[in-house]
Amino acid sequence: MRDIGQLVARSAQRYGTRVAVDGPGGSLTFAELGDRVVRLANALRAMGLRPGDRVLDLQSNQNRYVETDLAIRSAGLVRVALNYRLHPDDWARIADDCGAAALIYEARFAEQAESLCSAFAGRLVVVGDGPGTAYERLLADASTAALAPLDVDTLCGLHYSSGTTGHPKGALRTHRNWFASLVNMSYDVLAGRPGPDDVYVHAGPITHTSGLFVLPFLVAGATQLILPSWDPDEFVAAVEQRGATHTALVPTMVARLLARPDLDRQRLAGLKMLSYAGAPMPPEQMRQAYERLTPHLVQYYGLVEAIPPVTLLDAADHARGLADDPQLLTSAGRPALGVELAVVDGSGRRLPAGEIGEVITRGDHVMRGYWNAEGRDDLSKAVHDGWLHTGDLGWLDAESRLYLVDRKGDMIISGGYNIYPREVEDVIAEVPGVAEVAVLGVDDPDWGQRVTALYTVHDAATVTDEQVLEHCRRRLSSYKKPKELRRVDSLPLSSTGKIAKKFLRERLATEAAGQ
Incomplete structure (x- = not known):
């Protein structure tokens, strides 16, 4: 090592x-x-x-x-x-x-x-x-x-x-x-394929998802092409004109690519892999990415505390899911090489396949701990006996694939029922024309919390609240349907490109307080 x-x-x-890095500031061998x-x-x-x-x-x-x-x-x-x-x-x-x-x-x-x-x-x-x-x-x-x-x-x-x-x-x-991370990225996410003739394009901030690929492509002798910021036009040019073969995007970036009517798989034919992470990708968006961008899709899951990849859904899983197993597309995939994974209940007991609990993981990918954790139970107890308690809720299937349900703190309890926002978000994302969606719980005097959904639409799309609600009636149990639905011009994004639910909660709480 x-x-x-x-x-x-x-x-x-x-x-x-050979050229190692090319981008703002010139190139370096x-x-x-x-x-x-x-x-x-x-x-x-x-x-x-x-x-x-x-x-x-x-x-x-x-x-x-x-x-x-x-x-x-x-x-x-x-x-x-x-x-x-x-x-x-x-x-x-x-x-x-x-x-x-x-x-x-x-x-x-x-x-x-x-x-x-x-x-x-x-x-x-x-x-x-x-x-x-x-x-x-x-x-x-x-x-x-x-x-x-x-x-x-x-x-x-x-x-x-x-x-x-x-x-x-x-x-x-x-x-x-x-x-x-280097070993698991190279062996699992990249399937051992990168070589000196490949080009990885850093299309998003290297401080986050994209930075995980610096070491794998350095060790492989491949070129790393750096874009100064996310720009769909520059990304397409990197593939068409500069030979980019690999990249990693977050789902919001994929959505902005798919919003371009002139983009099809032929223009991105040079891509050997498009990996995505950072947030769930709705199955319908995944299908569009597969059909219009590239069939070489790989999803991986990880955390700041457990350096990715912890699990991955590879290209074969995507193809199988799109062909005849749609539930597979909602999976985060199987554990990467050297990763131990389990789902446990509140007392730490391992749960059998199909039961929802907290996801825990152990291995060389898990952080040593938190800085300045002394005297803080929320930090000092995150890693116990080598196992990281992630705070993510999920379940495992019979083939050890992980299905993430939500963050513990994001779960909505309405009328005594547990509701997982991601399930509702995936259903709303199926409505043609819907671009992005965020579902969260808002305090309610009768229900405890009410399911609230905010969504945006693609340019020129004609989508109504009633169409969205009707689709939810067909696809969701009655208690899971949004009790409040809002079409908005945009959803706030965090610095990592995820939808920032924290800011949405603050906005809705402020509005409620002003009523």
């Missing part, structure tokens, strides 16, 4: 002059990338940073992001990626929580991050022009001495699942965690 620095060195030696990673790692240590120190990394999609991602971890330091879409107050909360010792930031964020920058004095590195040590000057003056190998259980990353409200939760990730 190797640490990340050794993986970078291996690829630099093996693939030398594997040899150039390896040299710059070593220089940055040595430069950070020369600043006086000690093993285990936390380094904030604030950048958008660009080549330097891949360098800093690899170099910080290769140096024995702990990388804390700041999502550039968050508010500066959220950055400050995360910086304070982790006790950050240094900051690398992209110059475009200097104004928003001004107060954050001032806290780091001599340990501030700027990519571009701005306060701090110039990134390129730092590399030019740095040592090229080979990096010492690290123990695979060395902490190398803090990944925050929430920095927007309350106390941030930082998951502790080690080199062992990332190596497990």
Whole structure:
């Protein structure tokens, strides 16, 4: 097993002059990338940073992001990626929580991050022009001495699942965690197929889903093409003109591709795999993606606390589900290599196939724990005897496929009945013309909670509330049907591209309070 620095060195030696990264900031060969990673790692240590120190990394999609991602971890330091879409107050909360010792930031964020920058004095590195040590000057003056190998259980990353409200939760990730993800991504999600002639396109933020593919394609000697932001036109051009063969999208991005009437499978014929994760994809949307985008669909499931993939639904499962087993399309798939998975009741007893309970998982993919968990039961008890209690509800079928029902906190209790929003969302998404949908429970004096659905439609689509309700009457038990239905112009998205139900709950609560 190797640490990340050794993986970078291996690829630099093996693939030398081949293009490793191409995007904003130019292109780099594997040899150039390896040299710059070593220089940055040595430069950070020369600043006086000690093993285990936390380094904030604030950048958008660009080549330097891949360098800093690899170099910080290769140096024995702990990388804390700041999502550039968050508010500066959220950055400050995360910086304070982790006790950050240094900051690398992209110059475009200097104004928003001004107060954050001032806290780091001599340990501030700027990519571009701005306060701090110039990134390129730092590399030019740095040592090229080979990096010492690290123990695979060395902490190398803090990944925050929430920095927007309350106390941030930082998951502790080690080199062992990332190596497990590398193996499972390569063997299962990518089915061992990537090679030096393949091109992975980072169409979404590398801070999230797309970043999971940096190591697999680095090790495979393949090119990584970086798009500065999500743009359907640029994505199609990457496939048609630049030979992109693999990508990962979230369902909202897939929906925006499908909204283009000029897009068909022929234009995306070069795609060997389109993986998706981050949120459920309604079966009807899945069918459209299969028919219009590519038959090479792979879904994977994971968490901040259990680095993906935990389970996967492969291309063969998609084909079978679309052909004659529609329930299969609602599955998150079977456990990845080296992943243990179970469903348990409230007392921790394993449940048989078909019974709904909490999903738990164990293996090298599970985080060490949470940062600053002492004295907090909600953090310190997340991992027990090696098992991560995910907070997700689901059930297993006879073939060990996982069917996620919902988050524990999202379940609606109306009139004494348990209602899982995802089931209602999937039914509403079947209505022709519906683009996106969110279902949640709203406090109700009679029912406890009432099922409330908000939905958007594709451009020029003629969809009425009555059509949606009639479809729900045909497909759902009476107690599961929405008691409140709203067609809206748009649904708020989180920084990771998921529908932000938290903001919807706050909006509806504010409206209710004003009545």
